[in-house]
Amino acid sequence: MAEQVVVRLEDVHKIYRTGEVDVHAVRGVSLEIGKGEFVAFMGSSGSGKSTLMNILGCLDRPSRGRYLLDGIDVSGLARDELADIRNHKLGFVFQSFNLLARTSARENVELPLLYGTHRLTSKELTARADKVLESVGLAGREAHHPSQLSGGQQQRVAIARALINEPEVVLADEPTGNLDSRTSAEIMGVFQSLNERGITIIMVTHEADIASYARRNIVMRDGLVQYDQPVKQRFSAAGEARKLSDSVALEVEAPT
Amino acid sequence: MKILSTLKIAFRALRRNKLRSVLTALGIIIGVGAVIAMVSIGNGAKSQVESQIASLGENVILIFSGSVTASGVHTGWGSAGTLKIEDAEAIRREVPGVVAVSDEIVSTGQVSAGNQNWFTRIYGESPEYFDIRKWPLEDGASFTAQDVRGANKVCVIGATTARQIFGSSSPLGQILRIKGVPFLITGVLTSKGLSPQGTDQDDIIIMPYTSAMKRVVGGTTLRGIDVQVGSPNDLDPAQQQITALLRQRHNIRPGRDDDFTVRNQQEIAETATATARVMTLLLAAIACVSLVVGGIGIMNIMLVSVTERTREIGVRLAVGAHGRDILTQFLIEAVTLSAIGGVIGILLGLGTSRLLSIFAHWPTLISIPSIVAAFFVSAAVGIFFGFYPAREAARLDPIEALRYE
Numbered sequence: 087m088a089e090q091v092v093v094r095l096e097d098v099h100k101i102y103r104t105g106e107v108d109v110h111a112v113r114g115v116s117l118e119i120g121k122g123e124f125v126a127f128m129g130s131s132g133s134g135k136s137t138l139m140n141i142l143g144c145l146d147r148p149s150r151g152r153y154l155l156d157g158i159d160v161s162g163l164a165r166d167e168l169a170d171i172r173n174h175k176l177g178f179v180f181q182s183f184n185l186l187a188r189t190s191a192r193e194n195v196e197l198p199l200l201y202g203t204h205r206l207t208s209k210e211l212t213a214r215a216d217k218v219l220e221s222v223g224l225a226g227r228e229a230h231h232p233s234q235l236s237g238g239q240q241q242r243v244a245i246a247r248a249l250i251n252e253p254e255v256v257l258a259d260e261p262t263g264n265l266d267s268r269t270s271a272e273i274m275g276v277f278q279s280l281n282e283r284g285i286t287i288i289m290v291t292h293e294a295d296i297a298s299y300a301r302r303n304i305v306m307r308d309g310l311v312q313y314d315q316p317v318k319q320r321f322s323a324a325g326e327a328r329k330l331s332d333s334v335a336l337e338v339e340a341p342t
Numbered sequence: 343m344k345i346l347s348t349l350k351i352a353f354r355a356l357r358r359n360k361l362r363s364v365l366t367a368l369g370i371i372i373g374v375g376a377v378i379a380m381v382s383i384g385n386g387a388k389s390q391v392e393s394q395i396a397s398l399g400e401n402v403i404l405i406f407s408g409s410v411t412a413s414g415v416h417t418g419w420g421s422a423g424t425l426k427i428e429d430a431e432a433i434r435r436e437v438p439g440v441v442a443v444s445d446e447i448v449s450t451g452q453v454s455a456g457n458q459n460w461f462t463r464i465y466g467e468s469p470e471y472f473d474i475r476k477w478p479l480e481d482g483a484s485f486t487a488q489d490v491r492g493a494n495k496v497c498v499i500g501a502t503t504a505r506q507i508f509g510s511s512s513p514l515g516q517i518l519r520i521k522g523v524p525f526l527i528t529g530v531l532t533s534k535g536l537s538p539q540g541t542d543q544d545d546i547i548i549m550p551y552t553s554a555m556k557r558v559v560g561g562t563t564l565r566g567i568d569v570q571v572g573s574p575n576d577l578d579p580a581q582q583q584i585t586a587l588l589r590q591r592h593n594i595r596p597g598r599d600d601d602f603t604v605r606n607q608q609e610i611a612e613t614a615t616a617t618a619r620v621m622t623l624l625l626a627a628i629a630c631v632s633l634v635v636g637g638i639g640i641m642n643i644m645l646v647s648v649t650e651r652t653r654e655i656g657v658r659l660a661v662g663a664h665g666r667d668i669l670t671q672f673l674i675e676a677v678t679l680s681a682i683g684g685v686i687g688i689l690l691g692l693g694t695s696r697l698l699s700i701f702a703h704w705p706t707l708i709s710i711p712s713i714v715a716a717f718f719v720s721a722a723v724g725i726f727f728g729f730y731p732a733r734e735a736a737r738l739d740p741i742e743a744l745r746y747e
């Protein structure tokens with residue numbers, strides 16, 4: 087492969103030891119994800135997608151096997167070293183947004199910067215957060231609290247938070263799981279434009295049409311990769327949004 | 343360390359939970375407030391005792407018959423009957439710096455006038471007594487040296503005694519039967535109030551010591567001698583000379599104990615203020631208990647807060663916080679709460695002691711060291727009780743914390 091490999095898994099296993107039963111959630115996954123890819127993991131519930139995402143996101147360590155991120159073996163790193171990698175190289179988007187309540191969008195977005203190594207003044211923090219918020223289409227909403235924002239807007243704040251440290255990889259576990267189809271299309275639009283800027287995106291989804299926004303689909307089953315194929319008919323967020331708004335417009339215009 | 347960032351994070355977290363922050367701080371506010379108020383009450387009592395002792399008179403040396411054992415326990419001051427009128431005269435004559443001397447006899451007894459009876463303290467003194475003790479007459483006149491020489495049956499009475507026997511009518515010129523002997527009342531004393539030990543100083547009858555000896559108490563010995571010197575600098579030399587003089591007069595060989603006790607005002611004050619100091623310590627100890635209770639309150643709320651904010655901690659860990667960042671954040675939150683609580687508590691304590699002195703007329707005295715100590719103790723309480731919850735938070739696993747409902 088000509089392109090640079092960002093993520094490389096070598097026979098990764100994850101075994102949860104809970105009481106008597108050991109749950110073998112991931113049973114030997116090997117794969118490579120290149121720089122600038124847009125990958126969607128699919129598969130039935132319990133197939134190990136989230137487990138794999140946690141490992142990819144350096145939130146968890148594999149029980150067996152190696153994980154090389156940017157050529158560095160991170161499977162044996164200490165807790166704080168993993169935290170630094172999460173802070174510098176990765177961005178997370180969760181299904182349930184996971185924004186801090188009663189905290190403005192701006193302060194939520196600033197959060198990773200507070201744990202980073204840069205020394206920024208309050209003014210610089212604000213400026214950077216506002217710029218990223220603007221890039222996800224939330225200009226003017228900087229001071230709003232999560233409770234004052236719609237689900238889609240909250241997810242945009244979460245994406246902005248994931249982007250603030252200019253990560254190489256953005257990881258999203260069911261980012262549209264709590265959103266309606268129209269808002270989902272908007273979020274996918276944000277992801278696609280990030281991807282066009284060269285950011286690697288790895289997400290998990292249950293919906294086939296959401297997976298069609300990606301370039302590559304990986305289907306998992308019982309802790310193993312079942313299929314791994316490029317997306318043939320790729321959705322473009324702009325096109326889908328137009329279709330959706332056309333249908334809404336038709337409904338609205340119908341009575342006249 | 344990214345102290346500034348961590349501070350920022352902690353303050354943001356506190357601001358998000360305003361009501362809880364206030365309630366948590368309340369324990370410390372009350373604890374610190376109690377400490378400040380209690381210490382100010384204790385100090386107030388101490389300074390009141392000191393001013394009462396000052397009201398004994400200035401530059402006064404008191405001599406009692408009988409001695410004090412090595413351990414400081416006295417064996418009935420005045421009961422030993424070792425001081426004589428001649429001793430008082432010798433002091434008057436021979437000790438330089440002495441400006442006034444009063445022979446003192448103390449007894450108690452029944453007094454009556456008409457059909458009113460009253461049991462009171464009976465003092466025999468010299469006319470100088472009223473100067474030494476700075477105790478002017480409210481009405482009438484004191485007895486004189488003439489009365490002392492003649493052992494005349496005259497007396498002055500205290501405000502309480504006057505009220506008990508004569509009610510609102512004037513006792514001046516009335517006859518008072520003291521242990522059956524009729525005395526003419528020549529004066530009424532101004533009110534002195536309670537003594538440091540809590541006795542009513544106005545419940546008293548004072549007569550010439552000669553009259554007390556010959557007509558009421560009997561015997562030829564004095565309970566004590568009150569001496570006044572001209573200036574504070576005279577106190578020590580006068581005290582030494584009195585001791586030497588009395589030892590010589592009483593033929594006490596070197597190495598044997600005195601059969602009398604000499605005390606100056608300073609020493610009496612020290613004993614009395616020691617009592618007040620114990621009271622201050624006791625009050626402060628009780629108040630410290632409430633400070634500890636406040637600290638446990640902080641720990642409790644911080645534990646609840648850590649549990650409740652598990653997801654928040656998960657998010658922070660996920661975006662790159664180290665365990666130490668989380669630990670510092672929660673510690674700073676705890677210390678901020680307790681330190682702010684401490685400051686408010688100090689204000690509350692100051693307010694309370696002010697109100698107590700205005701409305702309950704309790705003497706209070708604010709001490710700066712107690713304020714400074716209260717502030718640092720409350721901050722320390724925050725660190726101490728905040729550490730355990732903070733460590734619990736820092737140990738959380740990011741995935742489990744994120745999944746926490």
Ligand SMILES: Nc1ncnc2c1ncn2[C@@H]1O[C@H](COP(=O)(O)OP(=O)(O)OP(=O)(O)O)[C@@H](O)[C@H]1O
Binds near residue numbers: 104129133135138
């Ligand atoms: N912390 C854990 N302890 C024990 N077992 C776990 C834990 N997390 C996941 N599992 C188990 O591992 C298996 C894979 O779980 P995982 O969450 O990765 O599935 P998933 O593909 O994300 O499913 P879904 O689509 O429902 O989110 C499941 O059988 C699950 O019960």
Ligand SMILES: [Mg+2]
Binds near residue numbers: 135259
């Ligand atoms: Mg999952």
